[in-house]
Amino acid sequence: MRALITGVTGQDGLYLSELLLSKGYEVYGLIRGQNNPKYELVEKTVPGVKLLTGDLTDFSSILRALSVAQPDEIYNLGAISFVAYSWENAQLTSDVTGKGVLNILEATRLWAGDDLDKVRFYQASSSEMFGKVQEVPQRESTLLWPRSPYGVAKVFGHYMTINYRESYGMHASSGILFNHESPRRGPEFVTRKVSLAVARIALGLQSEIVMGNLDSKRDWGFAGDYVEAMWRMLQQEHADDYVVATGETHSIRELLEVAFSEAGIAEWEHLVKQDPRFIRPAEVDLLIGDPAKARSVLGWEPKVGFEELVRMMVRSDLAEQKQLARL
Template sequence: MPSALITGITGQDGSYLAELLLQKGYRVYGMVRRASTFNCERIRHILDDIEFIDADLLDQMSLLQALRHSHADEVYNLAAMSFVATSFVQPVATGEYTGLSVARMLEALRQVEWSVRFYQASTSEMFGNVQAIPQNELTSFYPRSPYGVAKLYAHWMTVNFRESYSLYACSGILFNHESPRRGLEFVTRKITHAVAQIHLGLLQSFSLGNLEARRDWGFAGDYVEAMWRMLQQDEPSDYVVATGVSHSVRDFVDAAFACVGIEDWSPYVRVEPQLFRPAEVEQLLGDASKAAEQLGWTPTKGFEELVRDMVENDIQQLAQAREALKKGSYAITNPAR
């Protein structure tokens, strides 16, 4: 039975990846930071199948101990401070958790006594002020946020350790990927959750920033399959993972309101200048030809289906929560798909 260690296992990607690896017969270890509370909502349905290890991205010794405890064949490093807006407010913390933590993990991997395959979660935010459209593995980077800068450091450290020490280390340059499990602070889930509230009569309106920013949005469940495939190749390499189709935030709002039968959504949405980024990323569009050719990977879920899934799930959960409140129970028993 192969074993895998996942950092960030309680996040969106970590939950889908844990499901995938369990289905493939892996022994799955989840690295978590000790805290007074444990947010396990996304993985509640598989908690009994995962062994959790306390460690901290800022403590290299704890990372080494986590590796030795799990004796992992594969490590998927998904943990980071991943909300771009917060990175402008906390640039130093973002550098520590998103950038320097990867150097600590790579150094820990170099010290263990067996061969480990390593996946680093890179991001399309590294392209930032894009130098070519679409972006592929050879496109120059130009990050436009502390998050993107920290991820770029982590990306190049992964390449450096691969070339310097012959580590099997890959980076997946993943473009935006969403799901019903996306956090409410991200614009996609903010939109679908607000639309669901408006549909149920729980909200009158909500605020957004730049409606014209364009992103390449895919389904997170598809993207974790690409992560796994990267670590099954004979030689390590880096891959762009994307759908190859770009939509604006306005398009996302259109699609979300269409799910509840609203064509003119202007009365429900306010554009607030303070929600714009200090340095905006106007367009991201990925070319995943290498992943298609070498990994045999292609996305399975399109934009409209993805948005519909998110809106319907939010409506279902909000309606269920409302009924639970009427009955005096706060439990939500139907997890996000």
């Protein structure tokens, strides 16, 4: 089996590459730009992946990648995925996270031609599409009401994937993934921002952490668990959409409490400052997914719980920061 992964440099791309390589796949990863600083990260972490240069906004580069990789499965994980950044760069987010999905779907259709059945497609949809939630918990049938340029772009990609499935019979599935984290998460995301800051505070390298809304709640899972759900979707006879979540919700305040606890800091409130700059223009207050369909159809269950996940991330950052500071 051969697979092409866009967004291979992100946490999901790395975990998915490891999973597919362990199953004997030949894995190709699409990487953007010349001298991409994450090139070495991918080569070091998953040396079995063959890297191809391309860009979701460049239709011809996607066609070239498809012709080289000749994939049986395509996993479109590529996106501008930091929600706060999407407010500052709404047009670029729309081009990459939204129209980029159309580009790769259309490139796949043209490349496969009359033999469209030979390839299966996965689209990384997002719980941010639910935004101003219309029911709790959120499931596949819940009305989408995005509250950020990122969420709007993801809705476009989600419905375009459904459209190609229904119009052309493409085996195209979407995973509506709720927040999933890991030690490989970028430091701009709130979970890694917390684990990194807590580690540095515990080592005396930082004095405080500045946060936004501490009462926001999310359904957090482990990225390493969630990539298995992606793979399982493409093993089904019929394509479909699935919510991938833990079914539990936790606040930023709980995240901080567990993180400081792992670092051995009991009294932590005075170490956390709040700044309105970190509060979204249109906040998403409560996201919690109903993974019943993924559980019953895919046989998928999350293995790593919230507390274990946070502690894992803090331990990883403590080890990394000790090494960097030579403590």
